[in-house]
Amino acid sequence: MAKYLISFPSAAMVVPDGEWEAVVRDSHAVIEEAKAAGVYVFGGGIDEKVPPVRVSADGRVVNGGYPWAPPINGGFTILELPAHQDAVAWAARLAKACRCDQELRVFGFDPQS
Secondary structure (H helix, E strand, O other): OEEEEEEEEEOOOOOOOHHHHHHHHHHHHHHHHHOOOEEEEEEEEOOOOOOEEOOOOOOOOOEOOOOOOOOOOOOOEEEEOOOOHHHHHHHHHHHHHOOOOOOOEEOEEEEEE
């Protein structure tokens, strides 16, 4: 089985006023279904109130991420599934619940970690 990263950037979440409660309810329901199905590994969102820092090999800390890279933000879920088409189906369920498209990637899980 492979692990899949299903994610979206913050800017993709364009939810009309009055629909946030429904988005939260619907997205949490999909996550609960994934947990009940035994495919949920981990999920969450980037805390955008806390700015990133870069840490070098010598332990130096520099404020900010890589200046040349786009910011990392939004939400993500990692599911362990038997086939790519299963991942597409779960991503579609999350897209419907979140009211925005989801990016789907195979997660390069390190079995020694």
